[in-house]
Amino acid sequence: MKLVVQVKLLPTPEQAPALEATLRACNRAATYASQVAFAKHLKDRNGLQKEVYADLKATFGLSAQPVVRAVKKVVDAYATLKANLQAGNLGPPTSKYDARTVSIWTVDGRMKGVRFACSPDQLKTLVQYRKGESDLVQRGGKWFLMATCDIPEPAVYEPAGWIGVDRGIVNLATTSDGTNHQGRRLSRYRRWQARKRAELQARQTRSATRRLARRTRKERRHATQVNHVISKEIVSVAQRTGRGIAVEHLGGIVSVARGTFRPWAYIW
Known part of the structure; x- marks a missing residue:
């Protein structure tokens, strides 16, 4: 690997x-x-x-x-x-x-x-x-x-069960255990960053362009970190309980209602 x-x-x-x-x-x-x-x-x-x-x-x-x-x-x-x-x-x-x-x-x-x-x-x-x-x-x-x-491939084992993970926008991730990882703080952060970017774009200066690029990279890093923290928490629960992780297969409302999941090693 x-x-x-x-x-x-x-x-x-x-x-x-x-x-x-x-x-x-x-x-x-x-x-x-x-x-x-x-x-x-x-x-x-x-x-x-x-x-x-x-x-x-x-x-x-x-x-x-x-x-x-x-x-x-x-x-x-x-x-x-x-x-x-x-x-x-x-x-x-x-x-x-x-x-x-x-x-x-x-x-x-x-x-x-x-x-x-x-x-x-x-x-x-x-x-x-x-x-x-x-x-x-x-x-x-x-x-x-x-x-x-x-890195050597990890040993394959049969999990005792599965943790289903449903991804979304309001709730970044909801597990079948009933745990919700809400995205309100990330949404507020993105709206605040969008206002700041608009202010910089309105200036139309070279300095503003450089600051805009830095701000964009900072926002991307922050979102990646939030997703990483959530992923690590779900993986930790799966390891502790001996279960695997299954990410929702977005094949339509019927498949979601029936709980159709596909195994996945990592969510992001």
């Missing part, structure tokens, strides 16, 4: 410029590879890598491993786009983790001893299960590393 762990990097003033230069170089390399893939209709990883490998190393100053990762990012992006269209609906540095520091490849060479912050559980997961790629991300002036971990 793949799990992505996000840790916050704490680079020194001397380390930050190298990270920024690395991110720019890898993004430019991925953009170039994407243009070649589109122009020459190259969809497979080996074909695209053969076409652009030498150019990426010579032009963008990348070593072999980030070149290979940039090519894979481009191929994966096109594959995801194709899948989304059918359904109707960058540059990754390599990294090595230590206790509380990480070693990252940069255009100035491998940078060792970059500090990062995470929870004890995240650190334990990284030390035991980190495997695969890591993505360097700069967001809001802060640095993050997205590390892929390969």
Whole structure:
């Protein structure tokens, strides 16, 4: 089972410029590879890598491993786009983790001893299960590393029963045990944020636009946290009582009345 762990990097003033230069170089390399893939209709990883490998190393100053990762990012992006269209609906540095520091490849060479912050559980997961790629991300002036971990599949057991979960707007989640997780506070928070966004939009200044983007991200994080707390509470009850979790199958009023549920590992 793949799990992505996000840790916050704490680079020194001397380390930050190298990270920024690395991110720019890898993004430019991925953009170039994407243009070649589109122009020459190259969809497979080996074909695209053969076409652009030498150019990426010579032009963008990348070593072999980030070149290979940039090519894979481009191929994966096109594959995801194709899948989304059918359904109707960058540059990754390599990294090595230590206790509380990480070693990252940069255009100035491998940078060792970059500090990062995470929870004890995240650190334990990284030390035991980190495997695969890591993505360097700069967001809001802060640095993050997205590390892929390969966690063993949990043991499958037959639950003693099920907790049915019905999702909604007024009540974010209602369980078959009769517990209601109301969404009034979240609704009030969203209405307040909507008024603040309207005020910022009316100003039509560059500063207001930046503040609007920050406020939007803050609202999204708050809603995610509320959903996470509710999910954890329901999962905790299920674990304590030895039951599984079933999310309502929205197949119509009849199926709801009959209590038709489908098993689900996690609600959000």
